[in-house]
Amino acid sequence: MLKPDKLSLNIPETTKPRVVIIGGGFGGINLARKLPEKYFQVVLLDRQNYHGFWPLLYQVATAGLEPDSIAEPLRKMFGSDDYDDLHFRLVKVTGINPAARTIETIVGDLPYDFLVIATGTKINYFGNEQIKKYGFPLKQIPQALNLRSQLLQCFEQASMTIDQETQQSLLNFVIVGGGPTGVETAGAIAEMKKHILPNDYPGVDFSKMNIFLIEGMDRVLPPMSEEASEKTFKYLNELGIIVKLNTLVEGYDGETVILKGGEQIKTNTLIWAAGVSGAVIPGLPDESVERGRYLVNDFNQVKGYDNIFAIGDVAMMKTPEYPKGHPGVAQPAIQQGKLLAKNLKRIINKEPLQPFKYFDKGSLAIIGRNRAVADLPNNMHLGGFFAWVIWLFVHIMYLIGFRNKLVVLSNWVYKFFTYENSTRLIIRPFVRRGDRVSQSFINKYGGD
Structure with a gap:
């Protein structure tokens, strides 16, 4: 370079x-x-040299989509003769x-x-340097791929340890932030637990796997309506996700999450979706x-x-x-x-400017198969299957590029009938000092 x-x-x-x-x-x-x-x-x-459709970033992190299906190169988007005097620089x-x-x-x-x-x-880590160092953010494609590898490495390691405390730490996943990113990530991991992981790792008892969703306010999805929050809380409970409301995280050292009030959760994976x-x-x-x-x-x-x-x-x-x-x-x-x-x-042209007036087309969040919530114009609130269909349609429509629309749609159709997440690839070294993996596992089994 x-x-x-x-x-x-x-x-x-x-x-x-x-x-x-x-x-x-x-x-x-x-x-x-x-x-x-x-x-x-x-x-x-x-x-970066691409435009990303970040509402689907959590699906990259949970092995549902490959990153190139939610991103489009900027030079490709502006490469035609219509943009001769548009210049992109990385x-x-x-x-x-x-x-x-x-x-x-x-x-x-x-x-x-x-x-x-x-x-x-x-x-935004709100000044918490520990979480910044050891937590897993979900804001960019490299972070999503890193989180995907982390999740899969935890499952691989859980299948190879007989130490119950170590295995439980590997099977505990803490998601901080009950907004759309946190809720959708929690739902996607819960779907993996139910439909995919027992087949991939038959020697692991996934009834012991815990998914914690930590939210500092008194309800999940604070930006959406109370109706959407109530339905979402119900769906999360149905999926077995442990929701802790009015709860703040004080620290995380890579092995133990410390909640305000003193409660501790042993985990190798804290996903930070609490703020920007x-x-x-x-x-x-x-x-x-x-x-x-x-x-x-x-x-x-x-x-x-x-x-x-x-x-x-x-x-x-x-x-x-x-x-x-x-x-x-x-x-x-x-x-x-x-x-x-x-x-x-x-x-x-020395003409008067037009003021901005926001037209709110509504808000959507998905919590798993056939489970979604929608706040639509005219104070309309939907939940369940119909909200799920609307979520699918809207996200396909706003993807950039015909290829991406086709790839994502075909992935979702395939997944609907097979319950398969087909991109379960670990793309970082299996065990390497400095990776955010279980230090106790490295101490016991070694690693370069």
């Missing part, structure tokens, strides 16, 4: 206004798709200099006329940021600037309906990206 001083962003000079978009998530790609090249040069920057933005109107990267600076921050969120914060970039003043998100007006302009915008999860647009900002889901980002493309054109 070349050193940074041998590289540059290498963006062509232009006489058109340059729009720099930081982030290739839902907001960034919908903005880039709608910006007319007749008016703008578009530069899209991201730390680079991390390290700072913003609003006075100079430049963004900073390790391979050089880039001037902008309009800057759009669409960086989404990052994991906005992925803000250094350079803008503190008064432009609140609670880890950029304060924006009705046109998504960052407070204090008329040429810097933020969209999606990293933007906090306060309205009477959403005093704490819009929910951190795909729809606000998609809708803001599309509207901002129109508003940037209006700025060039």
Whole structure:
């Protein structure tokens, strides 16, 4: 690999206004798709070369899908003649200099006329360094693959130890966070326990396997309706998941979870799904940021600037309906990206800007086969099979690329009839010092 001083962003000079978009998530790609090249040069920057459909990331982690079925290369998405003046660069933005109107990267600076921050969120560990070190986050594809390997390694090791305490630790799984990611991950692991693991590991008594879901509030799925929360709690109980509400995690040393109040759970796997914060970039003043998100007006302009915008999860647009900002889901980002493309054109044409108005299409969560909840417009709440069908349809529709839609649909159809998760591959070394596996197992059985 070349050193940074041998590289540059290498963006062509232009006489058109340059729009720099930081982030290739839902907001960034919908903005880039709608910006007319007749008016703008578009530069899209991201730390990874693909757009991922993160609502299905938990299925990668639980061996239900391969990662390339929920991701699409950004260069493929913008490789046609329709995007001749759109330039993608695989680079991390390290700072913003609003006075100079430049963004900073390790391979050089880039001037902008309009800057759009669409960086989404990052994991929030709430200052707990132990959990950051030993827990398993679920926010990126490499993390999902790492978690998949961890789960499968635990089952493999459980089949090879006769020490009951060690085996129980390997078969205890703690998921922290009762939002959609936590609930869906817990349901997927429970489905594995019921339909897959007894056949794969006939020598292991999976009735001893425990799945703990820890939530700090008084109900699961806090962002959704109380009806959805109640149904979800019922489904989780039916799947044998141990739900602990009003419970906080104080620490985790890789072997023992310590709950507030003193309760301890021995486990080799703590999955952290308890919170995120906005992925803000250094350079803008503190008064432009609140609670880890950029304060924006009705046109998504960052407070204090008329040429810097933020969209999606990293933007906090306060309205009477959403005093704490819009929910951190795909729809606000998609809708803001599309509207901002129109508003940037209006700025060039010296036309009045159109304020953003969020259209809430509803919220969905799945807890296993035939078990899902849906909060739909007009205060409609569904649960069970019909909500499950809606969840399947919506997630297929929002996947990028025909191939991904076909692959995911065929996987789900195959799984529906066979109860099979076909991607049960361990893709990291079986036992290696430094891996998040049972230290007691390494001590007993060795490892390089």
